[in-house]
Amino acid sequence: MSKRPLCHLSTLGLVVGLIFFVTTGCCLITFPNYNRLTLKLNAVPDARGLSSNWLPYFNSGGKQDYSIFYDNKSGATNPRRNLPTGFGKRTNLVELAKKLNLTVLVDLLEKTKLDNTLDHEGPFTLFAPTNEAFANRPSYCDNVPLKDLLKYHVTRKVHLSKDLKNNELLWTLLSYRELRMNIYKNGKVLTASGRHIIKPDNMASNGALHILKDVICSVYIGSAVLEINRCPAYSILSKAVNVSGLYSILDDFGPFTVFAPTDEAFNKLPPETLNFLLKNATALRDVLLYHVVPEVWYIAGLEDGQLLKTSQGTKLKVTESAQGVKVNDAMIGLPDAAVSNGVVHSINSVLLPPSYSQEQVVFNKIRPKVNISV
Numbered sequence: 001m002s003k004r005p006l007c008h009l010s011t012l013g014l015v016v017g018l019i020f021f022v023t024t025g026c027c028l029i030t031f032p033n034y035n036r037l038t039l040k041l042n043a044v045p046d047a048r049g050l051s052s053n054w055l056p057y058f059n060s061g062g063k064q065d066y067s068i069f070y071d072n073k074s075g076a077t078n079p080r081r082n083l084p085t086g087f088g089k090r091t092n093l094v095e096l097a098k099k100l101n102l103t104v105l106v107d108l109l110e111k112t113k114l115d116n117t118l119d120h121e122g123p124f125t126l127f128a129p130t131n132e133a134f135a136n137r138p139s140y141c142d143n144v145p146l147k148d149l150l151k152y153h154v155t156r157k158v159h160l161s162k163d164l165k166n167n168e169l170l171w172t173l174l175s176y177r178e179l180r181m182n183i184y185k186n187g188k189v190l191t192a193s194g195r196h197i198i199k200p201d202n203m204a205s206n207g208a209l210h211i212l213k214d215v216i217c218s219v220y221i222g223s224a225v226l227e228i229n230r231c232p233a234y235s236i237l238s239k240a241v242n243v244s245g246l247y248s249i250l251d252d253f254g255p256f257t258v259f260a261p262t263d264e265a266f267n268k269l270p271p272e273t274l275n276f277l278l279k280n281a282t283a284l285r286d287v288l289l290y291h292v293v294p295e296v297w298y299i300a301g302l303e304d305g306q307l308l309k310t311s312q313g314t315k316l317k318v319t320e321s322a323q324g325v326k327v328n329d330a331m332i333g334l335p336d337a338a339v340s341n342g343v344v345h346s347i348n349s350v351l352l353p354p355s356y357s358q359e360q361v362v363f364n365k366i367r368p369k370v371n372i373s374v
Ligand SMILES: *[C@@H]1O[C@H](CO)[C@@H](O)[C@H](O)[C@H]1NC(C)=O
Pocket: 042, 045, 046, 050, 051, 052, 053, 072, 076
């Protein structure tokens, strides 16, 4: 299996025009003292349009730069209850990253001048890759302009691990791009667009910092079909999706996991089978839906032996080994391409639903020359 990136980011189209979802000014609220803060709390949150449970307020009144995190769930009378670790620290996000030895990240923030924003504005959540993560980043990562890549690692508002929901989408500082949060393995694995959060909830004066094991390199440009259409390695799949009539489903619905056979994979089928499928939309649809799982499974969430129920109705089996991750007999090549409605993994063989090797009629038509034992 080629290690060449199939299409991650190679033509990352940058959307012109920034949208500011929250003006930074709305988070800078002057509260001279603690009592005053408790008195004002009920009135402020909704008027300011903040919806997170944890509402950071910045005391910019005096010379203090500490912040107060108010847990809306615990009631306005005692905002100091259940405060996250690090509460009251005077350290801003950039300083905190330095303290945590995230030196490569800090250098890059300085290089792109994003440090000037992250050291006093907010509140933000910074998804902070370790130095090793930057050293081991895949080569396609460098196709993303550095500043955009870093902006994709920062969300508005404070998002603590305990408040996250599976498949929650968080707007980033990069226009129109969201991070997809997933909770896997009974909460033991938390991911941001598929990248593992190894140390969550480090608190700074202007937000939270979650340490990531890998850089989030897959900055999507659109839906699963868009990813398939723009990638030269998927030309047969692109055609098949169109013939099957699944285009709008894979464009508009989701979230899905799509196991995407490359041209190499389709070309392993007997030519008669491929021709049959491309002429019979019903059969093709059935086969393609066997490649779609109506849940988001990044590799970090998969477990050996796991069964994934497909949109076709029958299940795929996941196998993990030293060679990599397989679904049935297909090996995942390039994993974890984030798309707006899920994730796409490339695979090196076409998956055929069980009925296609069991039912004699279909079997004869689909696999005319291959002897299959079930
Ligand atoms: C915070 O709590 C107040 C008082 O209980 C409530 O009116 C308000 O809707 C809550 N705001 C949010 C964002 O949950």
